[in-house]
Amino acid sequence: MTNNYMKKTPLYNAHVKLNAKMVSFHDYEMPLQYDSIINEHHSVRKAAGLFDISHMGRVEISGDRALSFIQHIITNDVARLANNQALYTPLCNEHGGIIDDILVYRCSENRFMLVINCSNVKKDIHWLRNQSFNYQPMEIKDFTDCISLIALQGPLSTRVLKATFNRTFDSLKRYSFTDYHWNDTQIVISRTGYTGEDGFELFVHVKQVEKLWNLFLEKNVQNGLKPIGLGARDTLRLEAGLLLYGNDMDETITPLETTIGWTVKLDKGDFIGKDALVQQKAKGIERKLVGFEMIDRAIPRHSYPVLKGNEVIGKVTSGSFSPSTNKNIGLCLIQSPHATIGAEIYIQIRDNNYVARIVSIPFYCCIKT
Amino acid sequence: MNIPDELFYTKTHEWVRRINQKEIMVGITDFAQQQLKDIVFVELPKLGKELKMGAPCAVIESVKAAYDIYSPLSGKVTLTNKAILEKPQLVNEDPYGVGWLVQLEFSNPDEFENLLNPGQYRVACESEAAH
Numbered sequence: 001m002t003n004n005y006m007k008k009t010p011l012y013n014a015h016v017k018l019n020a021k022m023v024s025f026h027d028y029e030m031p032l033q034y035d036s037i038i039n040e041h042h043s044v045r046k047a048a049g050l051f052d053i054s055h056m057g058r059v060e061i062s063g064d065r066a067l068s069f070i071q072h073i074i075t076n077d078v079a080r081l082a083n084n085q086a087l088y089t090p091l092c093n094e095h096g097g098i099i100d101d102i103l104v105y106r107c108s109e110n111r112f113m114l115v116i117n118c119s120n121v122k123k124d125i126h127w128l129r130n131q132s133f134n135y136q137p138m139e140i141k142d143f144t145d146c147i148s149l150i151a152l153q154g155p156l157s158t159r160v161l162k163a164t165f166n167r168t169f170d171s172l173k174r175y176s177f178t179d180y181h182w183n184d185t186q187i188v189i190s191r192t193g194y195t196g197e198d199g200f201e202l203f204v205h206v207k208q209v210e211k212l213w214n215l216f217l218e219k220n221v222q223n224g225l226k227p228i229g230l231g232a233r234d235t236l237r238l239e240a241g242l243l244l245y246g247n248d249m250d251e252t253i254t255p256l257e258t259t260i261g262w263t264v265k266l267d268k269g270d271f272i273g274k275d276a277l278v279q280q281k282a283k284g285i286e287r288k289l290v291g292f293e294m295i296d297r298a299i300p301r302h303s304y305p306v307l308k309g310n311e312v313i314g315k316v317t318s319g320s321f322s323p324s325t326n327k328n329i330g331l332c333l334i335q336s337p338h339a340t341i342g343a344e345i346y347i348q349i350r351d352n353n354y355v356a357r358i359v360s361i362p363f364y365c366c367i368k369t
Numbered sequence: 370m371n372i373p374d375e376l377f378y379t380k381t382h383e384w385v386r387r388i389n390q391k392e393i394m395v396g397i398t399d400f401a402q403q404q405l406k407d408i409v410f411v412e413l414p415k416l417g418k419e420l421k422m423g424a425p426c427a428v429i430e431s432v433k434a435a436y437d438i439y440s441p442l443s444g445k446v447t448l449t450n451k452a453i454l455e456k457p458q459l460v461n462e463d464p465y466g467v468g469w470l471v472q473l474e475f476s477n478p479d480e481f482e483n484l485l486n487p488g489q490y491r492v493a494c495e496s497e498a499a500h
Binding site for chain 1: 406407409410412428430431432433434435454
Protein backbone atom coordinates (compact mmCIF):
# COMPACT_ATOMS: atom_id res chain seq x y z
CA MET A 1 0.00 0.00 0.00
CA THR A 2 1.11 3.52 -0.72
CA ASN A 3 0.81 6.45 1.63
CA ASN A 4 1.34 10.19 1.84
CA TYR A 5 4.95 9.92 2.89
CA MET A 6 5.98 8.31 -0.36
CA LYS A 7 7.92 10.26 -2.97
CA LYS A 8 6.39 10.69 -6.38
CA THR A 9 8.27 11.00 -9.64
CA PRO A 10 7.30 13.90 -11.94
CA LEU A 11 5.42 11.33 -14.03
CA TYR A 12 3.14 10.22 -11.19
CA ASN A 13 0.06 11.90 -12.70
CA ALA A 14 0.84 10.45 -16.11
CA HIS A 15 0.95 6.95 -14.58
CA VAL A 16 -2.36 7.44 -12.78
CA LYS A 17 -3.97 8.66 -16.02
CA LEU A 18 -2.73 5.48 -17.69
CA ASN A 19 -4.45 3.43 -14.95
CA ALA A 20 -1.20 2.08 -13.59
CA LYS A 21 -1.24 -0.12 -10.54
CA MET A 22 1.04 1.87 -8.23
CA VAL A 23 3.22 0.24 -5.58
CA SER A 24 5.75 1.50 -3.09
CA PHE A 25 9.28 0.79 -4.22
CA HIS A 26 11.82 1.95 -1.66
CA ASP A 27 10.88 5.63 -1.15
CA TYR A 28 8.82 5.98 -4.31
CA GLU A 29 5.34 5.29 -5.56
CA MET A 30 6.04 3.57 -8.86
CA PRO A 31 3.96 1.88 -11.55
CA LEU A 32 4.11 -1.91 -11.14
CA GLN A 33 2.09 -2.48 -14.31
CA TYR A 34 -0.33 -0.63 -16.57
CA ASP A 35 -1.82 -3.67 -18.25
CA SER A 36 -0.45 -7.13 -17.67
CA ILE A 37 3.21 -7.75 -16.84
CA ILE A 38 3.33 -10.47 -19.50
CA ASN A 39 1.86 -8.24 -22.22
CA GLU A 40 4.22 -5.42 -21.26
CA HIS A 41 7.14 -7.82 -21.34
CA HIS A 42 6.28 -8.98 -24.87
CA SER A 43 5.79 -5.37 -26.04
CA VAL A 44 9.40 -4.62 -25.15
CA ARG A 45 10.71 -7.80 -26.80
CA LYS A 46 8.68 -7.34 -29.98
CA ALA A 47 8.26 -3.56 -30.37
CA ALA A 48 9.20 -0.96 -27.78
CA GLY A 49 8.40 0.14 -24.25
CA LEU A 50 8.70 3.34 -22.26
CA PHE A 51 9.76 3.21 -18.61
CA ASP A 52 9.81 5.85 -15.90
CA ILE A 53 13.05 5.20 -14.05
CA SER A 54 13.23 8.58 -12.33
CA HIS A 55 13.53 6.77 -9.00
CA MET A 56 17.14 5.97 -9.92
CA GLY A 57 19.66 8.36 -8.37
CA ARG A 58 21.71 10.77 -10.47
CA VAL A 59 24.89 12.27 -9.03
CA GLU A 60 27.34 14.58 -10.75
CA ILE A 61 30.99 14.53 -9.75
CA SER A 62 33.33 17.24 -10.95
CA GLY A 63 36.72 18.59 -9.94
CA ASP A 64 40.33 18.66 -11.11
CA ARG A 65 40.90 15.19 -9.70
CA ALA A 66 37.49 13.73 -10.49
CA LEU A 67 38.99 11.09 -12.79
CA SER A 68 41.41 9.78 -10.16
CA PHE A 69 38.64 9.89 -7.58
CA ILE A 70 36.29 7.78 -9.73
CA GLN A 71 39.14 5.37 -10.48
CA HIS A 72 39.68 5.05 -6.73
CA ILE A 73 36.07 4.19 -5.90
CA ILE A 74 35.09 1.83 -8.73
CA THR A 75 36.51 -1.51 -9.88
CA ASN A 76 36.12 -0.92 -13.63
CA ASP A 77 38.49 1.32 -15.58
CA VAL A 78 36.95 4.68 -16.37
CA ALA A 79 40.21 5.96 -17.92
CA ARG A 80 39.33 3.85 -20.96
CA LEU A 81 36.30 6.02 -21.63
CA ALA A 82 36.31 8.84 -24.13
CA ASN A 83 34.00 11.77 -23.42
CA ASN A 84 30.35 10.85 -24.03
CA GLN A 85 30.88 7.21 -23.18
CA ALA A 86 29.51 5.27 -20.22
CA LEU A 87 30.42 2.10 -18.39
CA TYR A 88 28.87 -0.29 -15.89
CA THR A 89 30.73 -0.91 -12.66
CA PRO A 90 30.33 -1.97 -9.07
CA LEU A 91 31.27 0.31 -6.21
CA CYS A 92 33.01 -1.82 -3.58
CA ASN A 93 33.92 -1.47 0.08
CA GLU A 94 37.36 -2.39 1.51
CA HIS A 95 36.31 -6.04 1.71
CA GLY A 96 35.33 -6.13 -1.95
CA GLY A 97 31.63 -6.23 -1.01
CA ILE A 98 29.34 -4.49 -3.47
CA ILE A 99 28.00 -1.18 -2.12
CA ASP A 100 26.12 -0.55 -5.36
CA ASP A 101 26.25 -1.25 -9.06
CA ILE A 102 26.18 1.91 -11.13
CA LEU A 103 26.66 3.49 -14.53
CA VAL A 104 29.41 6.08 -14.88
CA TYR A 105 28.96 8.61 -17.70
CA ARG A 106 32.01 10.59 -18.72
CA CYS A 107 30.70 14.03 -19.65
CA SER A 108 34.12 15.68 -20.01
CA GLU A 109 37.70 15.19 -18.88
CA ASN A 110 36.87 15.75 -15.21
CA ARG A 111 33.09 15.74 -15.01
CA PHE A 112 31.12 12.53 -14.53
CA MET A 113 27.51 11.55 -14.02
CA LEU A 114 26.70 8.50 -11.90
CA VAL A 115 23.37 6.69 -12.16
CA ILE A 116 22.85 4.75 -8.95
CA ASN A 117 20.19 2.50 -7.47
CA CYS A 118 17.17 4.10 -5.85
CA SER A 119 17.62 2.05 -2.69
CA ASN A 120 21.22 3.23 -2.31
CA VAL A 121 21.10 6.97 -2.98
CA LYS A 122 21.69 8.14 0.59
CA LYS A 123 24.26 5.44 1.31
CA ASP A 124 26.20 6.08 -1.89
CA ILE A 125 26.34 9.86 -1.54
CA HIS A 126 27.50 9.50 2.06
CA TRP A 127 30.16 7.02 0.93
CA LEU A 128 31.29 9.23 -1.98
CA ARG A 129 31.60 12.30 0.26
CA ASN A 130 33.58 10.35 2.87
CA GLN A 131 35.98 9.00 0.25
CA SER A 132 36.49 12.38 -1.43
CA PHE A 133 38.52 14.16 1.28
CA ASN A 134 41.83 13.49 -0.43
CA TYR A 135 40.53 14.64 -3.79
CA GLN A 136 39.42 18.20 -3.01
CA PRO A 137 38.29 20.47 -4.51
CA MET A 138 35.52 18.18 -5.59
CA GLU A 139 31.84 18.74 -6.17
CA ILE A 140 29.37 15.93 -5.57
CA LYS A 141 25.90 17.09 -6.54
CA ASP A 142 22.67 15.11 -6.22
CA PHE A 143 20.55 15.80 -9.30
CA THR A 144 17.97 13.12 -8.57
CA ASP A 145 15.17 15.60 -7.87
CA CYS A 146 15.77 17.92 -10.82
CA ILE A 147 16.61 15.59 -13.68
CA SER A 148 14.21 12.80 -14.62
CA LEU A 149 15.16 9.59 -16.32
CA ILE A 150 13.07 7.62 -18.78
CA ALA A 151 14.05 4.50 -20.69
CA LEU A 152 12.99 3.53 -24.19
CA GLN A 153 13.70 -0.15 -24.82
CA GLY A 154 12.96 -2.66 -27.55
CA PRO A 155 13.86 -3.54 -31.14
CA LEU A 156 11.89 -0.57 -32.52
CA SER A 157 13.60 1.99 -30.25
CA THR A 158 15.47 3.75 -33.05
CA ARG A 159 12.25 4.04 -35.05
CA VAL A 160 10.44 5.43 -32.01
CA LEU A 161 13.13 8.08 -31.46
CA LYS A 162 12.87 9.10 -35.10
CA ALA A 163 9.08 9.40 -34.94
CA THR A 164 9.39 11.49 -31.78
CA PHE A 165 12.22 13.88 -32.65
CA ASN A 166 12.16 13.80 -36.49
CA ARG A 167 15.79 12.83 -36.55
CA THR A 168 17.71 9.61 -36.13
CA PHE A 169 20.07 8.50 -33.41
CA ASP A 170 20.98 5.26 -35.17
CA SER A 171 24.68 6.11 -35.24
CA LEU A 172 24.89 6.46 -31.46
CA LYS A 173 26.91 3.46 -30.30
CA ARG A 174 26.01 1.24 -27.38
CA TYR A 175 27.18 2.81 -24.08
CA SER A 176 27.57 6.20 -25.76
CA PHE A 177 25.51 9.31 -25.13
CA THR A 178 24.85 12.65 -26.71
CA ASP A 179 23.30 16.00 -25.80
CA TYR A 180 20.22 16.98 -27.72
CA HIS A 181 18.35 20.27 -27.78
CA TRP A 182 14.60 19.74 -27.51
CA ASN A 183 11.77 22.08 -26.62
CA ASP A 184 14.16 24.80 -25.33
CA THR A 185 15.86 22.38 -23.04
CA GLN A 186 18.93 20.17 -23.06
CA ILE A 187 18.32 16.45 -22.83
CA VAL A 188 20.88 13.67 -22.75
CA ILE A 189 20.24 10.54 -24.81
CA SER A 190 22.24 7.47 -23.92
CA ARG A 191 22.23 4.10 -25.70
CA THR A 192 21.96 2.00 -22.57
CA GLY A 193 19.33 -0.07 -20.81
CA TYR A 194 18.36 -2.91 -18.51
CA THR A 195 16.29 -5.25 -20.67
CA GLY A 196 18.66 -7.11 -23.01
CA GLU A 197 17.17 -5.14 -25.91
CA ASP A 198 18.46 -2.26 -27.96
CA GLY A 199 17.35 1.01 -26.44
CA PHE A 200 18.01 4.41 -24.98
CA GLU A 201 17.83 6.20 -21.67
CA LEU A 202 16.94 9.88 -21.65
CA PHE A 203 17.84 12.45 -19.00
CA VAL A 204 15.25 15.22 -19.03
CA HIS A 205 14.53 18.17 -16.76
CA VAL A 206 11.66 17.37 -14.37
CA LYS A 207 9.59 20.23 -15.79
CA GLN A 208 9.77 18.80 -19.31
CA VAL A 209 9.54 15.10 -18.69
CA GLU A 210 5.76 14.71 -18.72
CA LYS A 211 5.58 16.55 -22.04
CA LEU A 212 8.24 14.28 -23.51
CA TRP A 213 6.61 11.14 -22.07
CA ASN A 214 3.26 12.07 -23.66
CA LEU A 215 4.91 13.01 -26.94
CA PHE A 216 6.55 9.58 -27.12
CA LEU A 217 3.27 7.78 -26.56
CA GLU A 218 1.28 10.03 -28.95
CA LYS A 219 3.74 9.76 -31.82
CA ASN A 220 4.29 6.02 -31.55
CA VAL A 221 0.93 4.33 -31.46
CA GLN A 222 1.76 2.71 -34.80
CA ASN A 223 5.14 1.56 -33.55
CA GLY A 224 3.37 -0.25 -30.72
CA LEU A 225 5.10 1.75 -27.98
CA LYS A 226 3.61 0.94 -24.56
CA PRO A 227 4.30 2.24 -21.06
CA ILE A 228 6.04 -0.47 -19.02
CA GLY A 229 6.02 -0.92 -15.24
CA LEU A 230 8.54 -2.28 -12.76
CA GLY A 231 7.04 -5.78 -13.00
CA ALA A 232 8.11 -6.29 -16.60
CA ARG A 233 11.35 -4.39 -15.97
CA ASP A 234 12.25 -7.18 -13.54
CA THR A 235 11.33 -10.10 -15.83
CA LEU A 236 13.15 -8.47 -18.76
CA ARG A 237 16.35 -7.87 -16.82
CA LEU A 238 16.31 -11.36 -15.32
CA GLU A 239 15.97 -13.02 -18.74
CA ALA A 240 18.88 -10.88 -19.94
CA GLY A 241 20.94 -12.15 -16.98
CA LEU A 242 21.30 -8.64 -15.54
CA LEU A 243 21.69 -8.42 -11.78
CA LEU A 244 19.48 -6.54 -9.34
CA TYR A 245 21.05 -4.84 -6.35
CA GLY A 246 19.58 -6.05 -3.06
CA ASN A 247 18.60 -9.39 -4.63
CA ASP A 248 21.64 -10.70 -6.49
CA MET A 249 24.22 -8.43 -4.91
CA ASP A 250 24.85 -6.76 -1.60
CA GLU A 251 27.76 -5.78 0.62
CA THR A 252 28.44 -9.40 1.61
CA ILE A 253 28.96 -10.45 -2.01
CA THR A 254 31.95 -9.50 -4.18
CA PRO A 255 31.84 -8.95 -7.95
CA LEU A 256 34.11 -11.99 -8.44
CA GLU A 257 31.43 -14.24 -6.95
CA THR A 258 28.82 -12.93 -9.37
CA THR A 259 28.57 -12.71 -13.14
CA ILE A 260 30.13 -9.24 -13.23
CA GLY A 261 33.70 -10.29 -12.45
CA TRP A 262 34.64 -8.77 -15.82
CA THR A 263 34.14 -5.32 -14.30
CA VAL A 264 37.05 -5.84 -11.90
CA LYS A 265 40.16 -4.43 -13.59
CA LEU A 266 43.03 -5.43 -11.33
CA ASP A 267 45.58 -3.95 -13.75
CA LYS A 268 44.28 -0.38 -13.63
CA GLY A 269 46.03 0.74 -10.42
CA ASP A 270 44.79 1.02 -6.87
CA PHE A 271 41.10 1.16 -5.89
CA ILE A 272 38.97 0.50 -2.84
CA GLY A 273 38.53 -3.24 -2.33
CA LYS A 274 41.39 -4.23 -4.63
CA ASP A 275 43.48 -5.97 -1.95
CA ALA A 276 40.52 -8.03 -0.79
CA LEU A 277 39.60 -8.98 -4.37
CA VAL A 278 43.21 -9.95 -5.23
CA GLN A 279 43.30 -12.13 -2.12
CA GLN A 280 39.95 -13.70 -2.90
CA LYS A 281 41.09 -14.53 -6.41
CA ALA A 282 44.33 -16.09 -5.11
CA LYS A 283 42.54 -18.17 -2.48
CA GLY A 284 39.89 -19.38 -4.89
CA ILE A 285 36.34 -18.13 -5.13
CA GLU A 286 34.11 -20.17 -2.84
CA ARG A 287 30.69 -19.16 -4.10
CA LYS A 288 29.40 -18.48 -7.56
CA LEU A 289 26.27 -16.82 -8.92
CA VAL A 290 24.78 -18.94 -11.71
CA GLY A 291 21.58 -19.16 -13.71
CA PHE A 292 19.20 -22.11 -13.52
CA GLU A 293 15.94 -23.21 -15.07
CA MET A 294 13.30 -25.33 -13.38
CA ILE A 295 12.74 -28.83 -14.71
CA ASP A 296 9.91 -29.54 -12.26
CA ARG A 297 6.92 -27.27 -12.46
CA ALA A 298 7.43 -24.56 -9.80
CA ILE A 299 8.51 -20.94 -9.62
CA PRO A 300 11.72 -20.10 -7.75
CA ARG A 301 11.78 -16.90 -5.68
CA HIS A 302 14.39 -14.82 -3.86
CA SER A 303 15.87 -16.54 -0.76
CA TYR A 304 14.59 -20.08 -1.45
CA PRO A 305 17.25 -22.66 -0.42
CA VAL A 306 19.27 -24.50 -3.10
CA LEU A 307 20.25 -28.12 -2.38
CA LYS A 308 22.46 -30.84 -3.82
CA GLY A 309 21.24 -34.13 -2.39
CA ASN A 310 20.33 -33.25 1.19
CA GLU A 311 22.93 -30.53 1.56
CA VAL A 312 22.06 -26.83 1.32
CA ILE A 313 24.59 -25.32 -1.08
CA GLY A 314 23.23 -21.80 -1.43
CA LYS A 315 20.12 -19.79 -2.12
CA VAL A 316 18.07 -18.29 -4.91
CA THR A 317 18.81 -14.59 -5.41
CA SER A 318 16.21 -13.90 -8.13
CA GLY A 319 13.50 -16.04 -9.69
CA SER A 320 10.46 -15.67 -11.87
CA PHE A 321 8.33 -17.04 -14.61
CA SER A 322 10.07 -16.02 -17.85
CA PRO A 323 7.54 -14.89 -20.47
CA SER A 324 9.98 -15.06 -23.43
CA THR A 325 11.22 -18.59 -22.79
CA ASN A 326 8.01 -19.82 -21.16
CA LYS A 327 10.14 -21.39 -18.40
CA ASN A 328 10.63 -20.72 -14.73
CA ILE A 329 14.11 -19.32 -14.26
CA GLY A 330 16.37 -17.90 -11.60
CA LEU A 331 19.79 -16.92 -10.37
CA CYS A 332 21.35 -18.55 -7.34
CA LEU A 333 24.50 -18.05 -5.30
CA ILE A 334 25.95 -21.50 -4.53
CA GLN A 335 29.17 -23.23 -3.51
CA SER A 336 31.57 -23.10 -6.48
CA PRO A 337 32.21 -26.86 -6.86
CA HIS A 338 28.51 -27.31 -7.65
CA ALA A 339 28.33 -24.40 -10.08
CA THR A 340 28.75 -26.29 -13.35
CA ILE A 341 26.53 -25.81 -16.37
CA GLY A 342 24.18 -28.75 -16.83
CA ALA A 343 24.34 -29.89 -13.20
CA GLU A 344 21.04 -30.73 -11.53
CA ILE A 345 20.15 -29.02 -8.26
CA TYR A 346 17.07 -28.84 -6.06
CA ILE A 347 15.19 -25.69 -5.22
CA GLN A 348 13.30 -25.92 -1.94
CA ILE A 349 9.86 -24.38 -2.32
CA ARG A 350 7.34 -24.57 0.55
CA ASP A 351 9.17 -27.56 2.09
CA ASN A 352 9.30 -29.57 -1.12
CA ASN A 353 12.36 -30.05 -3.34
CA TYR A 354 12.00 -29.37 -7.06
CA VAL A 355 14.56 -30.28 -9.72
CA ALA A 356 16.32 -27.51 -11.62
CA ARG A 357 19.30 -27.41 -13.96
CA ILE A 358 22.17 -24.92 -14.04
CA VAL A 359 22.26 -23.15 -17.40
CA SER A 360 24.34 -20.45 -19.02
CA ILE A 361 23.07 -16.90 -18.97
CA PRO A 362 21.60 -14.79 -20.46
CA PHE A 363 18.43 -16.86 -20.56
CA TYR A 364 17.29 -14.68 -23.42
CA CYS A 365 19.08 -11.89 -25.21
CA CYS A 366 18.70 -10.26 -28.53
CA ILE A 367 20.69 -7.04 -28.72
CA LYS A 368 21.67 -6.70 -32.36
CA THR A 369 23.21 -3.25 -32.72
CA MET B 370 -16.62 -6.49 -10.16
CA ASN B 371 -18.47 -9.76 -10.68
CA ILE B 372 -19.93 -11.23 -7.45
CA PRO B 373 -22.44 -13.96 -8.33
CA ASP B 374 -25.50 -14.07 -6.09
CA GLU B 375 -25.58 -17.82 -5.58
CA LEU B 376 -22.14 -18.15 -3.94
CA PHE B 377 -20.64 -17.71 -0.49
CA TYR B 378 -17.40 -15.81 0.10
CA THR B 379 -14.49 -15.31 2.49
CA LYS B 380 -12.63 -12.15 3.49
CA THR B 381 -9.56 -13.72 1.89
CA HIS B 382 -11.33 -13.73 -1.51
CA GLU B 383 -12.27 -17.37 -1.96
CA TRP B 384 -15.72 -18.27 -3.24
CA VAL B 385 -17.74 -21.34 -2.19
CA ARG B 386 -20.40 -23.14 -4.24
CA ARG B 387 -22.46 -25.79 -2.47
CA ILE B 388 -22.77 -28.58 -5.03
CA ASN B 389 -24.65 -31.17 -2.96
CA GLN B 390 -25.41 -32.20 0.63
CA LYS B 391 -21.77 -33.04 1.34
CA GLU B 392 -19.56 -31.13 -1.03
CA ILE B 393 -18.48 -27.62 -2.00
CA MET B 394 -16.48 -26.25 -4.87
CA VAL B 395 -13.89 -23.53 -4.12
CA GLY B 396 -12.16 -20.91 -6.24
CA ILE B 397 -10.87 -17.36 -6.05
CA THR B 398 -13.08 -14.39 -6.79
CA ASP B 399 -13.05 -12.04 -9.74
CA PHE B 400 -11.74 -9.32 -7.40
CA ALA B 401 -8.84 -11.58 -6.39
CA GLN B 402 -7.87 -12.52 -9.93
CA GLN B 403 -7.95 -8.85 -10.94
CA GLN B 404 -5.64 -7.97 -8.06
CA LEU B 405 -3.23 -10.80 -8.86
CA LYS B 406 -3.33 -10.23 -12.64
CA ASP B 407 -1.19 -12.63 -14.75
CA ILE B 408 -1.54 -15.96 -12.93
CA VAL B 409 1.30 -18.20 -14.09
CA PHE B 410 1.34 -21.05 -11.60
CA VAL B 411 -1.07 -22.98 -9.40
CA GLU B 412 -0.26 -25.58 -6.75
CA LEU B 413 -3.16 -27.73 -5.57
CA PRO B 414 -3.55 -30.06 -2.55
CA LYS B 415 -3.43 -33.86 -2.79
CA LEU B 416 -6.71 -35.76 -3.00
CA GLY B 417 -7.87 -36.88 0.42
CA LYS B 418 -5.99 -34.16 2.27
CA GLU B 419 -7.79 -33.04 5.42
CA LEU B 420 -8.02 -29.25 5.71
CA LYS B 421 -9.00 -27.02 8.61
CA MET B 422 -11.07 -23.92 7.98
CA GLY B 423 -8.68 -21.03 7.24
CA ALA B 424 -5.65 -23.26 6.59
CA PRO B 425 -3.64 -22.80 3.37
CA CYS B 426 -5.00 -25.22 0.77
CA ALA B 427 -3.45 -24.03 -2.52
CA VAL B 428 -0.89 -21.58 -3.86
CA ILE B 429 -1.42 -19.20 -6.74
CA GLU B 430 1.52 -17.33 -8.23
CA SER B 431 1.44 -14.25 -10.37
CA VAL B 432 4.54 -13.09 -12.22
CA LYS B 433 5.48 -11.08 -9.15
CA ALA B 434 4.77 -13.29 -6.14
CA ALA B 435 3.18 -16.35 -4.53
CA TYR B 436 -0.14 -16.15 -2.64
CA ASP B 437 -1.74 -18.66 -0.29
CA ILE B 438 -5.33 -19.68 -0.86
CA TYR B 439 -7.21 -20.63 2.31
CA SER B 440 -9.74 -23.35 2.82
CA PRO B 441 -13.13 -21.69 3.44
CA LEU B 442 -14.39 -24.66 5.51
CA SER B 443 -12.93 -27.71 7.20
CA GLY B 444 -13.07 -30.88 5.15
CA LYS B 445 -11.41 -33.38 2.86
CA VAL B 446 -10.23 -32.74 -0.71
CA THR B 447 -12.29 -34.86 -3.12
CA LEU B 448 -11.33 -33.34 -6.47
CA THR B 449 -8.85 -30.80 -7.87
CA ASN B 450 -8.90 -28.92 -11.15
CA LYS B 451 -6.10 -30.44 -13.26
CA ALA B 452 -6.86 -28.10 -16.17
CA ILE B 453 -5.47 -25.07 -14.34
CA LEU B 454 -2.14 -26.79 -13.66
CA GLU B 455 -1.43 -26.71 -17.40
CA LYS B 456 -3.27 -23.45 -18.07
CA PRO B 457 -3.11 -21.26 -14.95
CA GLN B 458 -4.48 -18.31 -16.96
CA LEU B 459 -7.93 -20.02 -16.82
CA VAL B 460 -8.16 -18.69 -13.27
CA ASN B 461 -7.90 -15.15 -14.68
CA GLU B 462 -10.22 -15.82 -17.58
CA ASP B 463 -13.04 -17.60 -15.77
CA PRO B 464 -12.57 -17.58 -11.98
CA TYR B 465 -16.11 -18.82 -11.18
CA GLY B 466 -16.20 -21.41 -13.96
CA VAL B 467 -13.40 -23.45 -15.56
CA GLY B 468 -10.89 -21.68 -13.27
CA TRP B 469 -12.20 -23.36 -10.09
CA LEU B 470 -9.57 -24.83 -7.71
CA VAL B 471 -10.78 -27.70 -5.49
CA GLN B 472 -13.79 -29.64 -4.28
CA LEU B 473 -14.12 -30.43 -0.58
CA GLU B 474 -16.32 -32.76 1.43
CA PHE B 475 -17.04 -30.46 4.36
CA SER B 476 -17.02 -31.86 7.88
CA ASN B 477 -18.93 -29.21 9.81
CA PRO B 478 -22.00 -27.55 8.26
CA ASP B 479 -22.08 -25.00 11.10
CA GLU B 480 -18.98 -23.38 9.60
CA PHE B 481 -21.10 -21.98 6.77
CA GLU B 482 -22.06 -19.26 9.26
CA ASN B 483 -18.54 -17.88 8.99
CA LEU B 484 -18.87 -17.23 5.27
CA LEU B 485 -19.94 -13.91 3.76
CA ASN B 486 -23.00 -13.44 1.60
CA PRO B 487 -22.55 -11.54 -1.70
CA GLY B 488 -23.58 -8.21 -0.16
CA GLN B 489 -21.14 -8.55 2.73
CA TYR B 490 -18.39 -9.59 0.36
CA ARG B 491 -19.00 -6.57 -1.89
CA VAL B 492 -18.59 -4.26 1.12
CA ALA B 493 -15.36 -6.05 2.07
CA CYS B 494 -13.95 -5.57 -1.45
CA GLU B 495 -14.95 -1.93 -1.62
CA SER B 496 -13.29 -1.11 1.66
CA GLU B 497 -10.16 -2.98 0.56
CA ALA B 498 -10.06 -1.18 -2.80
CA ALA B 499 -10.36 2.17 -1.01
CA HIS B 500 -7.14 1.61 0.95
